[in-house]
Amino acid sequence: MLRKRIAMQDVEAEARLFSQRALVAMLLVMLAFGVIIINMYHLQVESYQVYQTRSEGNRIKVVPLAPNRGLITDRNGILLAENRPVFSLELVPEQVEDMTATLAELASLISISEEQQQSFLKEVRQQRRFNSIALKEQLNDEEVAIIAVNQHRFPGVTVEARLSRHYPFGNLFTHALGYIGRINTNDLKRLEDNDQLANYAATRDIGKIGLERYYETELHGTMGYQEVEVNNRGRLIRVLRSVPAQSGKNIQLNLDVGLQLTAQQILLEKRGAIVAMDPRDGAVLAFYSNPSYDPNLFVHGISSSNYNELLNSPDRPLINRVTQGIYPPASTIKPHLALLGLETNTITPSTRIWDPGFFQLPGVEHRYRDWKRWGHGWVDVYSAIVESCDTFFYDMGVKLGIDRISDYMQKLGFGEKSGIDILEESNTNMPSRGWKRARHNQPWYHGDTVAVSIGQGYWTSSPMQLLTTTAVLLNDGLRPTPHMAKTLTNDAGSEQVSTALQPTVNVVNTRNWQVIRDAMLQTVNTPKGTAFNAFRNASYTSGGKTGTAQLVSIAQDAKYDANALDERLRDNAMYVGYAPAENPSIIIAVTVENIGGGGSTAAPIARQMLDYYFSAGVNNDE
Amino acid sequence: MNDSLVNSRHSNSRLAFFHIDTPLLLGLLALVGYGLLVLYSASGQSERMVEAQIIRLGVAFAVMIGMAQISPLTIRRWSLPLFIVGTLLLVAVLLFGHIGKGAQRWLDLGFMKFQPSEIMKLAVPMAIAWFISSHNLPPKKRHLTIGFLMCMIPTLLIAKQPDLGTSILIAGAGIFVLFLAGMSWKLIGLIAALISAFAPVLWLFGMHDYQRRRVLTFINPESDPLGSGYHIIQSKIAIGSGGVDGKGWMQGTQSQLEFLPERHTDFIFSVLSEEFGLIGVLILLAIYLFIIGRGLLIASRAQDNYAKLVAGSFTLTFFVYVFVNIGMVSGLLPVVGVPLPLVSYGGTSMVTMMAAFGIIMSVSTHKRSMAKT
Known part of the structure; x- marks a missing residue:
């Protein structure tokens, strides 16, 4: 009995103990569920925006x-x-x-x-x-x-x-x-x-x-x-x-396929550049540099052998000669210098000098030779441009001095980029005393001025620059900014590309414009003119200026012999021309490397280009 | 008085004849129904998977009903033999086991693969309950020590496979028996202290690299968002983006577009959270709480200590499943590979779990006969 009662009591106590423990367990379970619910509240309510955003980020790709x-x-x-x-x-x-x-x-x-x-x-x-x-x-x-x-x-x-x-x-x-x-x-x-x-x-x-x-x-x-x-x-x-x-x-x-093709056909194997534009607004009509290369090679990635061939070719096809071809401008800048001479009254339209075939600085033995060994005789500003007399310009240049030349030519646009709508444009150089001091740490000599007076020496220019600076002479001092693009069109409409004409120099005597333009006309239209033969019997009137850039200096009393010189040291032929004579609609610059005289080589090329221009009516559309 | 009330209610129930506890059954059916709904969405509307799950559930319910027919006395007699056989099988797994996913868990019997650790989920609490209940409660220190050893031997064998999830569940099941038997609070505190002291040792010597990585990932999942942290980050995004009312059934972008890994197995809770929101989560938790509450009530009302301890331990183990799974997919616990009970797709553990519920039902419905003995 007793033992049994104790056992019975044990059972009850044990049951109570168990129930107590089960209750504690239930409370712990509820506590744990509470923790889960708090965590869910945190995730689904408090951080809902964060996770919603991340969920969208997962699912939506742009x-x-x-x-x-x-x-x-x-x-x-x-x-x-x-x-x-x-x-x-x-x-x-x-x-x-x-x-x-x-x-x-x-x-x-x-x-x-x-x-x-x-x-x-x-x-x-x-x-x-x-x-x-x-x-x-x-x-x-x-x-x-x-x-x-x-x-x-x-x-x-x-x-x-x-x-x-x-x-x-x-x-x-x-x-x-x-x-x-x-x-x-x-x-x-x-x-x-x-x-x-x-x-x-x-x-x-x-x-x-x-x-x-x-x-x-x-x-x-x-x-x-x-x-x-x-x-x-x-x-x-x-x-x-x-x-x-x-x-x-x-x-x-603004470019014209016909003009481009003509340019390519003329130049063929020659190295050079042909660029033409409308001087009135800077619209570029032709822009060709020879030799050229196929751009399609680059679209799908050019092979290294093709690329090396282009890169190492002695003809340097990768150079854009129109804007990256840096040449001495030579006699093509004589009209520009003549304008300065007239403006500063260093010369007048009737000033004459005697050209014995060379020029000497006072008290110096050295003879600066004219391209014509026996000299031009009496020359004034007209004949100096028409026949491209060097001596006249040596004399005038030294009288002007480098400071006035450099300052004025920079105003005309030399030494500056033309601003054409491509980025491959090299710096050209309009030298000055300061430039020579900075660059070569040397003083400026009279001899330097003599060379600059005929567009040689330290003076460099690109065909594009010759074009814009010569257009200034046709526009009474306004310089066009060349642009190849004419219109940009999309669904929203069409937009004309136009560039403003830049004012350059203030000309005191506006009659001086006519003097130099007349001289350029005579260059083409009088028998003594350097471009007369090239434009004989042309169906249009035109003006221009030839240039022959000397790449090596010829020794005193020696004779320039093209055959004796390495091909790449021979003279560059240049020509800048415009037409029609009254109100010109095209101005063209031709540069051919290492080929000889501007009048004999470059001017005929310009003639062919202008012939095509007028016969095809390229710029007649406006 | 209390007993007669319970008994009379059961005798009135038609299901009582089959030894079915009606509230528990309803709770389980609600859970299973809800789970199938989520599974259909989580499997990417795979009817094949839902069918397979229904068949598996059918088998599991059959096992439950089968177990419910067996008297707790009989079950009690099986406890020790089952424990011994299970332990031997665990040793066999370590020696001859089949390696899958880098862990040795399976024993290939030729006609089927078999996971002995599943047996131990039942056998460990049963055997410890058998041992403890054969002495007076609360257990003496000597008995507690033996009970604790009976728990730790299979736990360590399973941890060695390695199967961290299952070993935690089994250790838990054994310790729940000791806790419910009235182990003193002082001892509980001591064991808790020992475990926390043991943790660094486990970290250094007892864990595989992948387990360590999981723990590190748990601490800071964003440290490796495309590697080991991916699971938990995507899971939290799924849960958080569900908001209060969810994205709608089969509308969860995280789950439907498969950003969520293991979406129909271990991470099915994330699918539920994404598609049904906080409301859906609360409903699920309510069902689980009801089942757990019912299990503990049945345990409290059981007449002998063995039945109490076994039913109580099984119920709490069920709770551990729920807590560990939800905790791991929502970033509260490291990812240890525990399924969401009766909701996750797949199988072995489901049968074991339903066998446990069968035993709970047996405890619930065999009271009268036991009282007579």
Whole structure:
């Protein structure tokens, strides 16, 4: 009994103990659930916005859409830079059952190199399996057709079309248009600096040089995008929103295909530059540097052997001779100097000097020779320009002094960039005392002035600069800023590219303009004129000035013998001309390297160009 | 008086004939129904998976009903043999076990693969309850020590496989028996202190690299957002973006677009949170709380100590499943691979769990017969 009662009591006490413990356990469970609920409240209520945003970020990807690059045409609407579909053979690994067999069969249909296959297989390993990967790019029409016919045999194999830049005229417009190429790290940095990087998210190529680079922003257009829902592997589920890309602006140029072709045909194997523009507004009509090269080589990435060939060619085709060709301006600047002489009353229209065939500084034995060994006899400012008398200008130049020459010529535009709408423009030099001190740490000598007086010595200029500074003489002191682009057009409308005429020098006696223009007219139209033969029987009136730039100094009493000189040290031939004589609509500069006299070589080239210009009516449209 | 009230209610129930505890059954059915709804969405509307889960649930419920028919006395007699056989099998797994996912858990019997640790989820609390209940309560220190050893041997064997999740559950089940049996609070404090002292040792010598990485990831998941932290970050995004009322059934972007890993197994709670929001979470927690409450009530009302201890321990182990799973997917605990009970897709542990509920039901419905003995 007793033992049994104790046992009974134990059972009750034990049951109480257990119930107590079960109650504690239940409280702990509820406490734990409370912790869970607090945590859920924190996640789902307090931090809801944070996680909601991150969830959207997971699911929504923005896919950029590249805009179509603007087209470039000549002044008549002929395409100079277009976007062509190029076809590439692409495979989606996820859809290809037997990769090895498929590759083998494709290779039996069209030629696919071992290298292409290897790089393709490497891509396959690196990319996601549902991405399309290119096996062969730039298929020709025949290959596209072969694949199209056999397409049904190859699930997962497609021919994809992409737009690629193409320059149908090849090397004809290279130095003007430039070209586009793959965006590199320098381009990326530039885009970042200009806050343009985001706009290039889908773009592969960018203008590298020429107009393609200068008008990059306008040609590129504005990127579009698609907001798409993707899953965890990035596969597209559906498109949520789409904003189409805005194509770049189409650019119509002032350049004329006919003039360009004429320039190319004339220059052929010669090294040189031909540039022509409308002096009234700076519209560039022709812009050709020879030799040139095919810009299409650069679009898909030029091979290093091709590139080295261009880079190391002694003819230096990569140099844009119109704006980067730095030559002594030679006699082409005589009208400019004559204007200064007249303006400063250093000479008058009737001043005459005797030219014995050389010039001597007072008290110095050295003879500065005229190109005409026996001299021009009595010369005034007209005949000095018409016959390109050096002695007259030696004399006048020394009287003017370098300070006045340098100052005035800089005002006309020498030593400054022309401001044309490409960036490949080299610095030219209009020397001064200060410049020589800084550059060579030497004082300026009278002899330096003598050389400068005939556009030699330290004075350098580019064909483009000769054109703009000579246009100043035709425009009564207003300098046009050359521009190749004429209009920029997109869906929103069309916009004219026009540049203001820059005032240069204040001419005291406006009659002086006429003096030098008359002299330039006589250069072409009088039998003694250096360009008379070149323009004999032309159907239009024109004026101009020849120049023959000496690249080596000829020793005292020695005779210039072209045959005895290395080809690359022979004289450069130059000519700057304009037409018609009254109210000129075209001004042209011709520079031919190492070929001899301006009157005998450069002026006839200008004649051919002007002949074409007038017969084809290039600039008649306005 | 209390007993007669319970008994009379059960005798009135038609289900009582099959030894079914009606409230518990309703709670389980509600849970399973809710779980299937979530699973359909979490599996990416896979009818095949839902079907497989229904079949598995059918088997598990059959096992539960089967176990409910067996008297607690019989179960008590099985306790020690089951424990001994289970322990031997664990040793066998370590010696001949099949390696899957870097851990040795399976014993290949030729016709089926078998995970002995599942047996131990039942056998450990049963055996300890058998041992403790054969003496007076509260247990003496000597008995506690033996009970503790009975708990730690299989725990360590399983931890060695390595299966941290299961070993924690089994250790928990054993310790719950000792706790419910009335182990003194002083001793509980001592053990807690020992565990915290042991943790650094476990960290240095007892854990595999991947386990250590999980713990580090738990502490700062953003340190490796694409690697080991990815799971927990995506899970928290899913839960948090669900908000109060959720994105809607089958509308969860994290789960439907598969940003959420293991979405139909260990991380199914995140799917539920994303699609049904805080409201859906509270409903789930209410169902779990009801089942746990009912289990503890049944344990309290059981007539002998063995039944009390076993039923109580099973219920609390069930709670541990719930807490560890929700805790790990919501960033409160490291990821240890514990499923959300009766909701996560898949199988072995579900059968074990329902067998445990069968035993709880047996405890609940065999009282009268026990009282007579």
